[in-house]
Amino acid sequence: MTDFNPKKPYNDLPELPPPLELIETTEILKSCIKARVSLAELKQAADLIPNAAVLVNALPLLEARASSEIENIVTTTDKLFEFADIAEDKADAATKEALRYRTALYEGSKMVRRNMLTTDMAIHICSTIKGIELDIRAESGTTLKSRMTGEVIYTPPVGQKLLQQMLDNWADFMHNAVEIDPLVRMAVQHYQFEAIHPFADGNGRTGRIMNILFIVQHGLLSSPILYLSRYIIQHKADYYRLLKAVTHEQDWRSWVLFMLTGVEETCSWTTDKIKAIRELMEHTAEYTQSMLPKIYTWELVELLFKQPYCRINNLVDAGIAKRQTASVYLKQLCEIGILKEIKSGRENIFVHPKYIELLTGEENVWVYYAGAETEQEQTAKTD
Numbered sequence: 001m002t003d004f005n006p007k008k009p010y011n012d013l014p015e016l017p018p019p020l021e022l023i024e025t026t027e028i029l030k031s032c033i034k035a036r037v038s039l040a041e042l043k044q045a046a047d048l049i050p051n052a053a054v055l056v057n058a059l060p061l062l063e064a065r066a067s068s069e070i071e072n073i074v075t076t077t078d079k080l081f082e083f084a085d086i087a088e089d090k091a092d093a094a095t096k097e098a099l100r101y102r103t104a105l106y107e108g109s110k111m112v113r114r115n116m117l118t119t120d121m122a123i124h125i126c127s128t129i130k131g132i133e134l135d136i137r138a139e140s141g142t143t144l145k146s147r148m149t150g151e152v153i154y155t156p157p158v159g160q161k162l163l164q165q166m167l168d169n170w171a172d173f174m175h176n177a178v179e180i181d182p183l184v185r186m187a188v189q190h191y192q193f194e195a196i197h198p199f200a201d202g203n204g205r206t207g208r209i210m211n212i213l214f215i216v217q218h219g220l221l222s223s224p225i226l227y228l229s230r231y232i233i234q235h236k237a238d239y240y241r242l243l244k245a246v247t248h249e250q251d252w253r254s255w256v257l258f259m260l261t262g263v264e265e266t267c268s269w270t271t272d273k274i275k276a277i278r279e280l281m282e283h284t285a286e287y288t289q290s291m292l293p294k295i296y297t298w299e300l301v302e303l304l305f306k307q308p309y310c311r312i313n314n315l316v317d318a319g320i321a322k323r324q325t326a327s328v329y330l331k332q333l334c335e336i337g338i339l340k341e342i343k344s345g346r347e348n349i350f351v352h353p354k355y356i357e358l359l360t361g362e363e364n365v366w367v368y369y370a371g372a373e374t375e376q377e378q379t380a381k382t383d
Helices: 026-047 052-070 076-085 093-114 119-128 160-176 182-196 201-216 229-232 235-251 250-290 300-308 312-317 323-335 354-361
Strands: 152-154 342-346 345-352
Touching: 026 093, 052 076, 052 093, 052 201, 052 229, 052 250, 052 300, 052 345, 076 093, 076 250, 093 160, 093 342, 119 160, 119 201, 152 229, 152 300, 160 182, 182 201, 182 235, 201 342, 229 250, 235 250, 250 300, 250 323, 250 354, 300 312, 312 323, 323 342, 323 345, 323 354
Parallel strands: none
Antiparallel strands: 342 345
């Protein structure tokens, strides 16, 4: 599209679907097969974790942090875990916004099991992310600018009625273009949603949540544990370049292949991460049972992975121990090196450093607890 003007509202955004010859090449279909295999392996690995809440509590927080970082909303995984199960008003603004992303992902995954993805669902998700009631943009003046130069690089369509029509077409494509592979549809709908840019803010994060929900809706994953924003951050320049190439040149092939590769690579990395988590859980259970047989239960160990920033109330609420006994348990776990006690405001929190390091590390690796090492177990356990 040689006459595209980035400063002019893109009211001529083509409807979906794109020409099939652009999105169903042999190369794309082969990439779909590899991505589906990786998704199946991830789903199977997740099913092997004894309690799904371990993953559902952790991986969406990683996705929330990374997706927010793409929009220059920067927090840390430590802060997210620290404030994940308490009132958000104690957290800083960036952490609050990332936690709302996690909430939107949770709520969306519940909704998508009951209903198809819709415009109303997108509105609800974006409103949850932003913490205010939103609707489709009604006013003009929205532009996307280069963060480096300030130059306008894209002006989305304008007019609430037109945006609604475009979103209706977007939703219809997701629901009814069943002859197209779901992973190709996921990639195509993501570009279209970003191009429509229906909200004044929060479009990128809403669109990335919709990707995950689309995969869950089609049964390719059981829960929203695909940490796809990690891949986008690692290839951020390519992500924006290829979005632009669809707009300027209708280069759907490169965009779809990029997204399919992202799914494949993310699934493989996450599968290895889950395997390492499962192994660390088993080692933690064995070590706790060996060192603290009187307090050991699998439920206690499991809680340390569901709540890596653990409070006394977490043990009480889980029915593991009454308050005074729960405090003793947590301090004993500190004594053998599993937990570390830190001060947070007026309360003490018991952190699980080894698990946090595994979650936040790029390499899916962990080491034995110091007291558990033997001459044969000196090397790090890896994936």
